Every structure is written in C-alpha cells, then in structure tokens.
Amino acid sequence: MKKSTSLSNILQLMIPEEKIRPILEELKYIDVARKFTVYDLLLFLGEAAFQQWDGYRDGEQRMSLCGQRAVDHSTLSKKAKDVPFALFKRLLDLMIGLCNRKTQRVLGIPKELLIVDSTTITVGLGRLSWAPHKGQKSGVKLHVGIIGDQGELHKVTETTGYEPDLKSCPDLLDSRFILVADRSYGKHKLFDSYQEQKKRQYFVIRLRDNTIFTHPIPRERNLPFEGSIEQDLTCQLGQKTTLTRNRFRVVILKDPQGNPVILATNLHWYSPEGIADIYKKRWQVEVFFRWIKQHLNIPRLFGSTPNAVYGQLYTALLIYVLLKFLFDQGNEIVHFSAKLTFADFDRLFTLQTLPPEWCVYLANATFFTSKN
Template sequence: MITSILQSMLTPEEVQRVVKFIGYEDKARKFTVYHLLQYWCMAPLEQWGSYRSSVDYAAPCGLPVVHYSRFSTKAAEVPFSVSKELFHLLVCKCNREARRKLTFPKELLLIDSTTMTVGKTHLPWAPYHGERAGIKLHVALRAENGHPLQVVETLGSKHDGPMSEVLAQSDYILVMNRAYGKLERLDDFKTREQSFVIRLRDNVHLEKPHALRRLAKPDSSVIRDITCQLGTPQCRSRQRHRVVMFWDFEGREIRVVTDLMQVSAEQIAQMYKARWQIEVFFFCKNYQWNG
C-alpha cells in the first residue's frame, strides 16, 4: 500500500530529475535512489531496526531484494540534499487533488448537461420550447483537474438520463443529480460494477431500510446511513442499495444512493458535494459563450 501511494505521489522519473538537479550520479540499476526511497518509507511503518532486518523483510512488502551492505552503502553515499529536495517536492504535491486521490477509491467523474438556446429560425432542425431552438451538451468532467473527459452533443429535447450510460466509465465513480436516478439504471450500474453516487428524487420510497453501523463523527452533516430497496411495489429496484442522507451547506436534506460500501458516509457526502465543480464549469463556459 505504501509503495503504491508513493508511486502515485512521486514517480521514478520525478525522483531521477531531482537526483540530476542535485548533481548526484546514480549509476546503480538494481538499487536506485527511488528504491532507496521506497525502503525509507517502509522502514518506519514496519519498524525495521537495521539494514539487515530491512532486507530480510523486503520481499513480502514488494520491495527489490538486495544485500544489506548494498543498502547501507547506498544510504551513506546519497547526499542529504537529495532527500531534502524530494521531501519539498512531496509536500508541494500534498494539495487537495492529492488528498482526494488518496481518500476516494477511484477518481470522480461528474456528469451533467447544459442547454444553449437561440431563436427557432436560427436552428429550425433543433426545436426546443415554443419559439426557441436548442442544443444540449452532455459533459463528463474529471473532478481531479476540472477537464472534460467526454462531451456528447444532442438536441435540446434529449433527456439526460440515458446519456449517463453513454458517458459511464468503469474506472471512475459517477457523480450525478436527480435526473439520472432511474431505478432500473441503478440496478444495472450495480450489476456492471459501475461505481456511482447519485442524488435521489424526494418522492422515491425507501423500502425495508436497515441502518448501517457507523462511528459517529463530531460536526458531521450525515443524518442517516442505510441500505434498502427503492421505489413502490409498482416500480421497485431489484437490488438493495446504500442511501446516505445529509445536510447541505444551506441546511437542505440531500439523499444520495451509491454502491460504495467500504467508505464512510461522510466521504459519500463529500463526493456528491464535489458535483458543484461541474456547475461552476457550465457557468464559466456560458459566460464565455454569451460574452
């Protein structure tokens, strides 16, 4: 786990650039400065007391195995300035983006749409409402960097719900509003192991709720954390889903449904709150278009 986190924070290429900047010549191939850094990160976690004990337990931890004398020699010859510069680089990377990457099991993909309308005479092939015509942009936005991953253009009358299936990506957690919360779609996402956090409509019935055990946290906005089936006997989800209820910053009760079971209710609420990034994205783009 530590080595995978380190890999996501500092790549071997970045470490090599720091080594080159300091002026240290790393001639080793089997035990480089990056390997030394991995050992240094793992040693305090595993409480290794010496170079010899470190190399004895290296293999089970996924580290390259070397003789303890090579480890001690490398540790002695690498300048302190290299470690200092790597530490500064690591601190600079400990920003909100990095914290979110380590906290959430997958990256968030925010899905929503925006409609641009004009007079009916300008786009006669795209009727919308009354004398207005319009086109709709369905956007999948990466929460990590605020960049669109995919954009699909449709007529303004196209419903948002089905487009979530087009924009879905199994490598991401989909975060969406109420327009995408059709019960059949939720069952399908769960069957396909497509992670999601979707706001429920206020009138969706919660059938046979079962409270999940959770550690109460001070100042938490979470109201309730349960599993249940969704809907009425006439239209009900086949599977049980997790539902988290919390207060938003304006004091309104929000209900979201998710397939994620190994994260806290507070994290689920934080994921949905990240959806505001796509609203800001649309506001900025609409301002540019209208300007």
C-alpha cells in the same frame, strides 16, 4: 508573440492537417475546396472560440490578422454547414487523448470521480427549427463528463434540448471512475445495471426527494454523525415496477438552506461524510459550464444547421482542452514565482501580457508534440 498566432501555431502542432485526412475518409467526406479547406475551418472556429468573435461576419474581418486565409462570411457559413460535425467530435476525442493525463488503473476500486451533467444553449425558435426546446425557444444540449479532481474534460456527446439527460448517460459512463451525478440521472433501474454489469460502475447520485425506501435498515455506527449528515441506511429503492433488485446505500444530509439531499451509492465502505464530500465535488462541472460560456463563445451560435452548430461547439471544447493542457504543463515548468491560476492564465493570455517565462514556454512549441 501575439495571442492569436501562438494559439493557432500550437493547435496546428497538436493536430496537423494530415491527422484529419483519415477521419474525413472514414466519414466519406471529400473536400474539394482549394481556397478554404476543412482544416481552415477548424482553425477559424478555434480562433473564433478563443477570441470570442461575434459570428461569420465578424470573423471575416479578423481572420487575416491571425494569419488565416481571408474569405467572405458566406464562404464560412457554407463550409460550416457542409462539413459533418462528427469530424470535430472526433478531433475533440483526439485532443483529449493527447492532453489529458492517462488513467493507469485498470483493476481495483476506482478513486477518481467522473462528474456528469448537461448544459443547454438556447436561441430563438426560428434559429434552430430542428431543435425545439421550451416555449418560443430552440436549443441544443452538451452532455459532458469531467474528471473531478483534475478538472479535465473526459467525454462529451450532444442532443437537442428536449432530450432527457438519461438518454445520453450510457455514452458518458466509464467504470474506471466513480460516477457522480444529480437527480436527472437517478433512475432506479440504471442502478441495478451499474451494480450487475461485468465491470461494476460505482456511483454517487442524488435521488428525488419523494423516493420511496423499501425495507430500510440503518447502518450501524458507534459515533454520532458529523456535519449535516442525518441518516445512513441500506434499502431497495422504489416500489412495485420501479423496485430495484439490489439493495443500495442511502445517505441523507441537509444543504445549507436546510433542504434534504438524498444520495444513493454502491460505495459501502466509505464513511457517510466521505459520500457527502464526493457529491459536493459535483460543483466543478457547474464551474466548467460557466467558464466555457463566459470565455469560449458557447452561447453565441454562428450557424443554424446541426453541422454548423455542433461543429462550433465541439471546436470550442477542443480549445478548452488545449488551454487547460497549456496551463497545467506550464505551471509545472515555470518558476514558482511565475505560477498562475487558470483564470489568470486565461485573462493574461487574452490580454497578451503573460509573464516572460510563460511566453518562452509557449514559444517552445516543439515541447507539446514531443510529450505525445
């Protein structure tokens, strides 16, 4: 079975054409094309991400080999420019709902982590005049939330490269998880809102090194700190207009280079070592960004309009969710001797050299729809 054919078949089973029609109606988009429809564009962008095609011209030469309707590159470009990217964002949410493990917990203290961060995709200034970035570059941002212990994509939103991460943060929050984030999300007043909202948002967020601690009180501890932990205290953060209404816990440790890492949290029952371990899991989002950029064509933007750019990016993330689902489910089904790492699964799938058990598993496409 060829890699391209198997992925296209599975994508069509997971999201059949009839599922996009009501979304198009909501978006008030009328697809008048007969030769190359919106659904054809979805399949094209999916294969382009998976096989890392170079652009519309390259895809024009390859799409017929995948069983897709062959059209010229200008048709591809016009369609990508015309279809609202909100469709692909909705389809990503749909795929996440189909593939990710549902969180059953509604009440009680959350234990799973929601790691939030952003990545910027930059190109020359002339490519995206509507999205200036720095110097002679333009760019867009993807803001994502990853379920840390599972490595699953949970929420995504988009902005231009100049927009601060804090502006997108409310779109990514989910009180069912512990929010984990870096310094760019460490605005003191947000901590008050997390603490005071009806369903409290628990968090572990790194603070800037020059943060002021007001009325600090060290937490009592009978045993010496373990590892790189140096301080564990409670305080109000900031001063004057930036002073928080609530007291928060602050854990200070050293990184491997000896630099201070200052963590703010409202998890008062965890040990300081436990707080440090939670923050260390933030690296998983960096691994995610590196993976999608290396394997899903994220840095190579085909079009130059918001619809074309964000449509391509959201479809690439949709393919990531699908691949992660195929891998996770497959590793549960195949014999232990055939189990793979995600990296090996992607590599062998790309080379079309998966072990026989995996080929049988992927060929049994009805499995994916019956689970959902």
